[in-house]
Amino acid sequence: MNAIDVHGLVKRFGDKTVVDHVTMAVAEGEIVGFLGPNGSGKTTTIRIMCGLLTADEGEGTVLGFNIRTESLRIKREVGYMTQKFSFYEDLTIGENLEFVARLYRLKPVGEYVARTLEELGLTSRRDQLAGTLSGGWKQRLALAACIMHKPKLLLLDEPTAGVDPKARREFWDEIHRLASGGLTVLVSTHYMDEAERCHRISYISYGKMLATGTVAEVVRNAGLTTFIVQGPHLDQVAAALDGRPGVDQVAPFGATLHVVGSDREKLEAALADVEKEHKGVMVTPGETSLEDVFIQFMSGSKDNMA
């Protein structure tokens, strides 16, 4: 049985279709990255899955429970970490955890809280007000609170936004540790490096699911060709290439230029004369990155938020 199995989800706010026939399946124990630009419907999709929103169309189950009729049971088995810190800033870490433990009727409360604090290394900060925590610690608290009741599925909505790289690394180590214990994780993110730490990724843009699979599959299926241009005055090269037939993207990456196109022959034709036109410039075939793929997706889909 899949932990998440939803199909044809549609959610409209007014005349805007925020989620447009989204279908998604996540197997048990999988870590699935949920990617997409701002306003693409990631948060809305996650909220539908945990019963915070009702879908206008579409059916599905989460942990075997119907998302329309059994949202209360889903809430008991799912840990949902909101995008914005949503615990009580005027309560201490310990008090917040006790509150959550009591809501889930975990007994004995003290033991659960103590163990959770210990596991996440928060014991020494138990009596600190949650509002005074830094971003990284708030994130740890939020994670601690939503795994305390031993959920079978974690829904994490941009958990690492505004968190430093070290804390992000630790966070992902923790996610992998939990997943190895059988927990299923659906995590939305903007970061490409995080996407690469997922077993699979799903890419959503303007409400539509555009790609799903492993990172390698998504990159391969995109069918993009990438060339790397090196040399002096790359800004002039970029300006010259931009808009040529076959060139879909020209993006500077450090001291190089990534030139990406979906039609290999046209792209090669466009690049044929570059080395002659610009002195000292060298064109070599390159690897298409996940980011190249995503930017391609974004420019290809219509913005329904405008």
Next chain:
Amino acid sequence: MNSVFSFARLGALLIKEFIQMRRDRITFAMMLGVPLMQLVLFGFAINNDPKSLPTALVAISNDQYTRAMVSALQMTGYYRFDYVARSAAEAEALMAKGAVSFVVTIPADFARRVERGDNPQILIEADATDPSAASGAVSTLSNVASQALLRAQGMQATAAESARGQLQVVVHRRYNPEGVSQYNIVPGLLGVILQMTMVMMTAMALTRETERGTMENLLAMPSSPAEIMLGKVLPFLVVGAVQVAVVLVAAKLLFSIPFVGSLTLLLSAVLVFVLALVLLGYTISTMARSQMQAMQLTFFFFLPSLLLSGFMFPYRGMPGWAQVLGEIFPLTHFLRITRAVMLKGADFNAIGTEVGWLLLFVVVFAGTALLRFRRTLD
């Protein structure tokens, strides 16, 4: 360029401010609603010299002098004889319940004494729990009564001279013989203070969660609407209990307000009242989208309830439509209860209807709040 004052910059601020004002519908509504409401209420509803006050008549005989007296009192416009009580006890009960503001007693020997010129007396008992409400009616009394009597005697043309100046109108200010206005204000303040704090605090309850984003988390965890409502509302009952204790002790110590009724009865009524208030506040908080809006809605409710409940101005002085409107405020009913219990020593029978009203509010507010509560973020 670096001028201290620039009209262009001022213009930018003004435009921004007007745009924000237009977007905030509740502020907009307050802007139009509050002045209109005040105008209508102050202009039409409020009357510090209430007329046509319900009166009970206790008259044993039905002679011409008694009739003359009753019609004279009626002619003043202050007295409206709604009840004819068969006994003093019956009239007393009507007053304790608050059904009448005056009891006029014309003794059986009134006619005989008038004819004999033997100091005829009538007794007027006024409910002085609200001293200002009764003052107009009482002050016109002596003159009107003597003149009416003279006229009645003039028709008879007997003993006119001897009766002149001898009619005695005995006025009893019941429950508050000295007409101390604190006796009226302080028990009323109990209700007003409770209303002010209870409604406002609970009106913030849900909106605070929504504003801080904790609502999303609360909804994602297993908690039912009824649990959330009671969890929000019950703590404020405790706050209310502390306030009640403070006000009652202060009433006794600082203002020496007499407390003649049953404390248990009063406290039970207070409990129902506070419950109605916190549920009302909670209902407001299911409607408001921000704490600011919750505040505004609370004030939108406060103003008419202060004006129409009989706290600031005599309830009976208001026209019929305003009295009907006044009935929809819990404060109106609570004021009647506190004044009746504290000053008149009313028992449960006397205030049962008012307590029933408060219970109705509890049910209506709780129901509305639960219906309005959004279990999802839709």
